[in-house]
Amino acid sequence: DAKTTQPPSMDCAEGRAANLPCNHSTISGNEYVYWYRQIHSQGPQYIIHGLKNNETNEMASLIITEDRKSSTLILPHATLRDTAVYYCIVRALPSGGGADGLTFGKGTHLIIQP
Amino acid sequence: KAGVTQTPRYLIKTRGQQVTLSCSPISGHRSVSWYQQTPGQGLQFLFEYFSETQRNKGNFPGRFSGRQFSNSRSEMNVSTLELGDSALYLCASSPRSRLAGVYEQYFGPGTRLTVT
Numbered sequence: 001d002a003k004t005t006q007p008p009s010m011d012c013a014e015g016r017a018a019n020l021p022c023n024h025s026t027i028s029g030n031e032y033v034y035w036y037r038q039i040h041s042q043g044p045q046y047i048i049h050g051l052k053n054n055e056t057n058e059m060a061s062l063i064i065t066e067d068r069k070s071s072t073l074i075l076p077h078a079t080l081r082d083t084a085v086y087y088c089i090v091r092a093l094p095s096g097g098g099a100d101g102l103t104f105g106k107g108t109h110l111i112i113q114p
Numbered sequence: 115k116a117g118v119t120q121t122p123r124y125l126i127k128t129r130g131q132q133v134t135l136s137c138s139p140i141s142g143h144r145s146v147s148w149y150q151q152t153p154g155q156g157l158q159f160l161f162e163y164f165s166e167t168q169r170n171k172g173n174f175p176g177r178f179s180g181r182q183f184s185n186s187r188s189e190m191n192v193s194t195l196e197l198g199d200s201a202l203y204l205c206a207s208s209p210r211s212r213l214a215g216v217y218e219q220y221f222g223p224g225t226r227l228t229v230t
Binding site for chain 2: 032034042043044046091094100101102103104105106
């Protein structure tokens, strides 16, 4: 799996857009970019995933560069409840019948300031 | 839709005992994965079940086992508990309705296991 690099921490003002970068310069053509977050003492929460096109859902937008070597997760109007550790994960589809799980690195600790 | 539920939420066991944890996936989800989370090792994949069959397994000893029922509910069992098994055990369900969604996983709140 491609390795990802994320800043260890970021601050963002409440109400502003939070832009979380992820570098995955060794990504392969068949690897997807997934974003999860984990709020303290809770299980991880799926946010969004994409292959090469930009994606948007009710939680966030995912912008993937044309060369797919980096991506940005955008939370359009950050609230205090968005304070969490955000994980960028790159995974290919399983070649066999089973999913061999997600590998969570250290992620970015996003702190939303009031 | 109700989310993933796990029972019990908290558990205290003694070394050498065994424990069974339960997970009910989101309705319609047929894939269930289990993870162990500790401060030192982070989140580690235990195994995945799909259609009552274990499809993949992480690097954990045979003391860790699981099963899935026809209604997709899953249980994991840890036998001969060790102090190092103290962790948050998380269950995640996936729709798996399209192949790309296999890693679109929805996690439960976890079971906090303490081994004394």
